[in-house]
Amino acid sequence: MVEVYVPRMESTTSDDVGILEWYVTVGDVVAEGQPLCAIETDKVNVDLPSPEAGTVREILVEEGADVAIGTVVLLLDE
Numbered sequence: 001m002v003e004v005y006v007p008r009m010e011s012t013t014s015d016d017v018g019i020l021e022w023y024v025t026v027g028d029v030v031a032e033g034q035p036l037c038a039i040e041t042d043k044v045n046v047d048l049p050s051p052e053a054g055t056v057r058e059i060l061v062e063e064g065a066d067v068a069i070g071t072v073v074l075l076l077d078e
Contacts, residue, residue, distance in 0.1 A: 002052050002076040004036065008069045014042035016068050019061050023047075024074075028056045036074060054078050 006017055018040040024030060035047035036056075054076035061073040 001057065002054055002078060003072045004048070004051060004074040004076060005072045006039065006048065006067060006069050009041060009046065014069075016066050017041050018066050019063055019073065020045060021063055022059060024056050024059075026056050026058060030054060030056060030076070048073075050076065052076065052078065 020038040020040050022037045024036050030036065030050045030053065032050055032053045034050045036050050037048050038045055039048050057075040057077045059074050061067055061071070067073060
């Protein structure tokens with residue numbers, strides 16, 4: 001299992017981000033680097049890429065939620 005977390009980005013000074021939209025659902029097969037969701041920082045909106053290829057096991061954070069940098073937001077099965 002792979003934990004996908006919100007990384008700290010050079011373009012932000014905030015300690016939290018908003019989950020704007022999920023592009024995937026449970027059961028989807030994703031490629032490494034594929035955008036999983038849109039996140040909003042204090043300065044920009046960016047896509048969160050998948051760190052590895054796999055199948056979406058569980059989405060842990062709902063759209064519209066604010067989460068701290070480092071929070072696990074999605075689980076992938078390898």
